[in-house]
Amino acid sequence: DIQMTQSPSSLSASVGDRVTITCRASQDIYIYLNWYQQRPGKAPKLLISDASNLEAGAPSRFSASGSGTDFTLTISSLQPEDIATYYCQQYGNVPPITFGQGTRLEIK
Amino acid sequence: EVQLAQSGGNLVQPGGSLRLTCEASGISVSDNYMSWIRQPPGQGLEWVSDVYRNDITFYADSVKGRFTISRDRSKNTLFLQMNNLRNEDTAVYYCARSRGGNRFDFWGQGAPVIVSS
Numbered sequence: 001d002i003q004m005t006q007s008p009s010s011l012s013a014s015v016g017d018r019v020t021i022t023c024r025a026s027q028d029i030y031i032y033l034n035w036y037q038q039r040p041g042k043a044p045k046l047l048i049s050d051a052s053n054l055e056a057g058a059p060s061r062f063s064a065s066g067s068g069t070d071f072t073l074t075i076s077s078l079q080p081e082d083i084a085t086y087y088c089q090q091y092g093n094v095p096p097i098t099f100g101q102g103t104r105l106e107i108k
Numbered sequence: 109e110v111q112l113a114q115s116g117g118n119l120v121q122p123g124g125s126l127r128l129t130c131e132a133s134g135i136s137v138s139d140n141y142m143s144w145i146r147q148p149p150g151q152g153l154e155w156v157s158d159v160y161r162n163d164i165t166f167y168a169d170s171v172k173g174r175f176t177i178s179r180d181r182s183k184n185t186l187f188l189q190m191n192n193l194r195n196e197d198t199a200v201y202y203c204a205r206s207r208g209g210n211r212f213d214f215w216g217q218g219a220p221v222i223v224s225s
Contacts, residue, residue, distance in 0.1 A: 038153075
């Protein structure tokens with residue numbers, strides 16, 4: 001199974017900050033990676049698909065990049081509503097689909 | 109508008125059984141890849157099972173032989189039959205549409221399953 005490792009596990013930043021979360025795959029997954037946002041008590045929401053494609057309705061301050069084993073999710077200007085846990089998910093070698101352990105984002 | 113309405117979560121003893129239900133509106137569960145994903149308390153997301161459009165099914169090793177995914181075309185509903193439940197199956201279970209079989213773009217609200225004596 002492909003292991004997905006996110007860093008950091010938690011992050012505290014101020015409103016307006018640029019925030020970057022990384023995700024590393026244990027083997028090459030090309031661009032077969034998605035990002036999700038999960039607000040407290042809610043179901044996850046698909047933000048980014050295929051490593052860099054912003055889903056319809058997702059704010060343009062979210063962007064992502066990467067290929068192979070290393071990927072990043074960036075929030076250009078952190079807003080209070082971005083408080084959530086973010087997960088990466090690979091589909092490069094399935095089954096099983098696997099997720100990163102999550103990055104909890106808090107406001108300073 | 110797509111909605112996935114879940115039901116069936118409950119407290120169950122180890123070794124017991126439970127069936128989760130996911131009733132869809134706005135999409136056909138039979139014409140889509142559908143999935144179950146779970147989230148243990150305070151932990152991350154774990155893929156559990158998929159059913160493809162051609163009815164091929166897949167399971168995580170941790171549930172293989174104990175869980176069964178199925179769907180009812182007439183009721184437009186997805187099911188997860190869970191047998192021989194273990195303490196480590198305790199989680200919130202989500203149903204989801206898997207667009208293209210590889211990304212989860214519509215989710216149910218989640219159903220809590222607690223396995224405890």
